[in-house]
Amino acid sequence: MNAEILPVNVVTYDISVEKRDDGSMLVRSAVQLPAYATKMTDKLEHWAATTPDRVMVAQRTEDKHHWETVTYAEALIKVKHLSQYLLNQNLSAERPVVILSGNSISHLLVGLASMYVGIPFSPISTAYSLISTDFGKLRYITEKLTPGLVFVENLGPFRDAIDAVMPSDCSVLACEADHGADDFGFDLSLWGDAVATPVTDDVAQANAAVNGDTIAKFLFTSGSTGMPKGVINTQRMICANQEMIASYLQFVQEQPPVLCDWLPWNHTFGGNKNTGLVIYNGGSLYIDGGKPVPKGIAETVANLREVAPTIYFNVPKGYELLVKELKQNQDMAEVFFSNLQVLFYAGAGLAQHVWDDLAELSIRYTGKKVPILTGLGATETAPSALFTSIEEAASGVVGVPIPGVELKLIPNQGKLEVRVKGVTVMPGYWRDEEQTAKAYDEEGYYCLGDALKFIDEQKPSRGFLFDGRVSEDFKLDTGTWVSVGTLKAHMIHEFAPYIQDVVIVGRDRGFISALVFPDVEHCRHLIDSEEGALNLEQIVNHAAVRKVFSDHLASMAEKSTGSSTCIKSLVLQSRPADMDAHEMTDKGSLNSNAVIGNRADIVEDIYSAEPSAQVITL
Structure with missing residues (x-):
């Protein structure tokens, strides 16, 4: 497959390597981080003023036949009404908003409204409410957060979880409550009333007080090494990371990105990187209700028959299922590749046979190889810290640090352990001094726990290969x-x-x-x-x-x-x-x-x- 690579404006920069006497190395981008927004909702206001009629977010209607859409202008209006509703609930970092249900238009608007007036919110994995039978992780998270308000799309499925773990003084906001409101012991508001709350001057005043240090959200780690930890995400972290991403994927500044995306918003990949990419750059997000499992891929296929993404994000397992569908559905493949600029994966390594299939399919439908890119980061880094170049992209390559990120490489058991510093690194874990203290070294670098190795030590700007997790x-x-x-x-x-x-x-x-x-x-x-x-x-x-x-x-x-x-x-x-x-x-x-x-x-x-x-x- 020696076909030409699709020309796309993706830019990685040279890096500098400073070797220290103790054997460690400091690695930085040769380029400074450009100026970035103070808060994410500044971008919402910008696009509402300059492209008011552009679709910001869309999701399938309940009958699956049509797309419900919200434009940037409509979103800003709803966000201001919801902001007033939230202010009326006496919420704060000590009593934040918790979102239990999955990706939806209303979920996104609640999150934006929270950020608009400086009230932290925390999207929680639906599995902790709907799959878990003892609500153990949800109870642990709730005790950490002490929420003042819980949002759910439909009260019915979440009624048991709310009854089991939420504090008695917590209010509930639901879009629907037909099945679950009887004998409900919590103060309940309905969506229609919340988005009709009269807006006062308090909203503008609260928005003006939001700055880079304001906590935007708490994102909980997946718990792969223990109980989930609540990562503090500030407005500065999120905005700076989006500027870093835009300095890399520069085509999103030239053509507003279009995403059709299923990745859950309780994780940093979907909730920070992807939703942020759309709003920061004035794009459109089509919420994919499908999932990368055999029983869930059908909805993804239906969506991709109608939505032509400019950039597509997925995890390796999702790509494996997607490849199978692209091979079997020519009409879907034609739409999928029609405007596609980049394929991006994260979360694990992409198997070579899946990589080869994606390359072959892109050549079949575009005549060129669509770049397949990845990087490295963490919930604690908002998330992106390194990105691959188009030229060096290959399975196992994680790239170079992006502008604004500094790496420290420490010799450890024959490997180079990587640590990270920059404006996108978290200030700590919420209400967890012990885990926070363990997260940083004596110089304030966040200990990522991963190891890297140079592709070519003589040419460091070629980037790094992932070399496993040191802790494992x-x-x-x-x-x-x-x-x-x-x-x-x-x-x-x-x-x-x-x-x-x-x-x-x-x-x-x-x-x-x-x-x-x-x-x-x-x-x-x-x-x-x-x-x-x-x-x-x-x-x-x-x-x-x-x-x-x-x-x-x-x-x-x-x-x-x-x-x-x-x-x-x-x-x-x-x-x-x-x-x-x-x-x-x-x-x-x-x-x-x-x-x-x-x-x-x-x-x-x-x-x-x-x-x-x-x-x-x-």
């Missing part, structure tokens, strides 16, 4: 270090498409093994259809499935370079990761410590003198 690495009993992140990525690539996720084990043991969470649908295809419907346990124990995993294990072992890269056994998990047991985060990633702790009997079986038949060995 461990030693075998021989003293040999195992780079868990790198090994995990190799295993997922080698076993594609049959692995959904994997936990590497072997700390203080004689060899490496793995707890494998299989991709059930792909594994099911390995079994003769005449055998009928099988449950998960029957699938993972089926001879055809076990043979494929055994063959891949042997193939990977042949390519290993020693004990630090050779996985000698694996166990297919017949029990899905459990959110209530903290094994899985709300975004589907695994908490490896919780998995290992909860499945200690499986680990002991692996390393016993005579492992059971469930252990697949070389």
Whole structure:
């Protein structure tokens, strides 16, 4: 595939590297960060004045036949009415707004109204209310926040969660409350009344008092290493990061971006980066109610038959499903690629076969390769800290620091641990002095926990490769270090498409093994259809499935370079990761410590003198 790359105005800059006597390095962009807005709602007011009739946000109507739209001018009017409603509720950082329901027009407007008058808000994963059965994480978060107002789209599905964990003096705002308002013990307001609240001078005064230090929102980490932590996001963090992104994806300043996006707003990727990209640059956001799972992809397909994005964001698993649909739906593919400038992924490495399929499809429909880009960041960095160039983009490459971000690279166990400083780094975790103190080093750099390595030490501006998470690495009993992140990525690539996720084990043991969470649908295809419907346990124990995993294990072992890269056994998990047991985060990633702790009997079986038949060995 030697086709020409689609010409797109994406700019990365040279970097400087300062080597210090202790072996650490400071890495900076050669370019200064341009001036940025004071607060996000300044951009809303700007676009409402200059492009009042442009669609800011749209979502499918309930019957799915049409798009409900809100223009920039309409959005500003609604935001001011909602701002007055919020001011009337006696809210503050000590009594913030909590949003329990998912992405929607009303969700976005509540968030903007909160930011307009300087009241922090916190979007919470719907899984904590709708999937969890004990509301453990939601209760923990609520105790941290002490909310003064809860917003839900529809009260009914969230009634149990609100009853279980919300403080008695908390009010509730709902768009609908037909099923759930009976005998409700909280002060309840309806959306129609809130957006009709008469606006007073208090709104303008509160807006004028908002500055860069004002807390915009609390975003909770996914909890992959413990309970979620509440990241303080200031107006400065969010605005500066959007200016950084615009200095990189410069085409969004030339052509207002159009997004069709499903990524949840309780995470920084969807809630800061993507919604912010639209509002900061006067674009249009079409809310995709679909999900990157077999049962949810149909709505995404329907939306992409009608909406032509200029930039498309997704996680690697989402791209894997999207590729399959693009191959099967020519009409969708024609619309999807018609205005597309960039494909962007984050959250994990993109498997090479998915990368190749995306490149091949873009050539088929545009005649050129659409750039596939990524970067590196965190909830604590608002989120973007590094971006790849078009020229160096490849699986595993995370790029160079963007203007305004400074990296410190510390030698650690043979790797370069990366730490970050800049105006986009959080001031700390909300009401958590202990975790805040642990987050920074003695010079005030945020400890990202990741490791990087130069693509070419002689040409540092080519950028960095991701080199795993330092906190996950461990030693075998021989003293040999195992780079868990790198090994995990190799295993997922080698076993594609049959692995959904994997936990590497072997700390203080004689060899490496793995707890494998299989991709059930792909594994099911390995079994003769005449055998009928099988449950998960029957699938993972089926001879055809076990043979494929055994063959891949042997193939990977042949390519290993020693004990630090050779996985000698694996166990297919017949029990899905459990959110209530903290094994899985709300975004589907695994908490490896919780998995290992909860499945200690499986680990002991692996390393016993005579492992059971469930252990697949070389």
